[in-house]
Amino acid sequence: xxxxxxxxxxxxxxxxxxxxxxxxxxxxxxxxxxxxxxxxxxxxxxxxxxxxxxxxxxxxxxxxxxxxxxxxxxxxxxxxxxxxxxxxxxxxxxxxxxxxxxxxxxxxxxxxxxxxxxxxxxxxxxxxxxxxxxxxxxxxxxxxxxxxxxxxxxxxxxxxxxxxxxxxxxxxxxxxxxxxxxxxxxxxxxxxxxxxxxxxxxxxxxxxxxxxxxxxxxxxxxxxxxxxxxxxxxxxxxxxxxxxxxxxxxx
Numbered sequence: 001x002x003x004x005x006x007x008x009x010x011x012x013x014x015x016x017x018x019x020x021x022x023x024x025x026x027x028x029x030x031x032x033x034x035x036x037x038x039x040x041x042x043x044x045x046x047x048x049x050x051x052x053x054x055x056x057x058x059x060x061x062x063x064x065x066x067x068x069x070x071x072x073x074x075x076x077x078x079x080x081x082x083x084x085x086x087x088x089x090x091x092x093x094x095x096x097x098x099x100x101x102x103x104x105x106x107x108x109x110x111x112x113x114x115x116x117x118x119x120x121x122x123x124x125x126x127x128x129x130x131x132x133x134x135x136x137x138x139x140x141x142x143x144x145x146x147x148x149x150x151x152x153x154x155x156x157x158x159x160x161x162x163x164x165x166x167x168x169x170x171x172x173x174x175x176x177x178x179x180x181x182x183x184x185x186x187x188x189x190x191x192x193x194x195x196x197x198x199x200x201x202x203x204x205x206x207x208x209x210x211x212x213x214x215x216x217x218x219x220x221x222x223x224x225x226x227x228x229x230x231x232x233x234x235x236x237x238x239x240x241x242x243x244x245x246x247x248x249x250x251x
Contacts, residue, residue: 006034013038022048044074052087055080056095062102072102079111081138088114093121100125109136113164118142123149127156138164140212151200158204164212166245212245 005013017025017038029039049055062072078099080091091112100110100122110126112118123145126137134157139145145168154160201208 006032010034010038014042017042040069040071041074044071046077046079047075049080049082052083052090055083055091055099059095059099063098070103072104073106075104076106077109077111078104078107079109080115081111081113085114089117091115092117093119093125096122097125101129104129104131106133107131108133109138110134111136111138112142113138113140116141116143119144120146120149123153127152129156131157132159135159136162136164138162139168140164141167143167143169143217147197151197154197154200154204159207160205161207161209162212163201163205163208163210166212166214166216168213169217210243210245214245 005016008016013035017028020028020042022043025039025043029036029043047054047058049058080088080096083091096112096115096118112122118139122142123139126134127149137153137157137160139150150165154163201211
């Protein structure tokens, strides 16, 4: 008696197809409806963006009103760290905000490490998108995101377990005015570590396990004092141990 793979229970199909790479999934996706449904859920669960065009195509799919499938609800991870350094510079607010503001009800992780031209508009989109399932946020080297908007994220995404800000600016740093074709009109961005941000992290992120501040610009004794005053005491007032990474931060 011959048994078709598509007749296997869904859980077994998922366990099998989880070992397939994207090319393999695209190969089998058209075999039949059950395999399509399992494959498409895996493809969109952790979409792999090999280049900027693949990200733009995925973002367009999410925003299309013609979809019979709610693709946004399938996505659990958004990871742009695999793009080339040049392509990361093409990731600006206007390209990523439509993605972030899709109904990403299952999104657990955002990694935009090295996307240096993202600004407060991106941070505002995260804060206002009700990403209650978000556990990991990596914003390393996003130097144009200011402390006040990181505070907004912290207040909104209270289930964060990891917050990565390595390579960002900790010292007060202000950018004034001017038009820029990459990220539009800039008024004044007060970028830097503040007591309010430290306090907001402690107050809101009860599940935070790791705060990555390594290689941050402007790490100094004053900031370390604030970290000790506001964050380090959590080691003694909660069962969750919080690791603060500050190695190689002094510049």
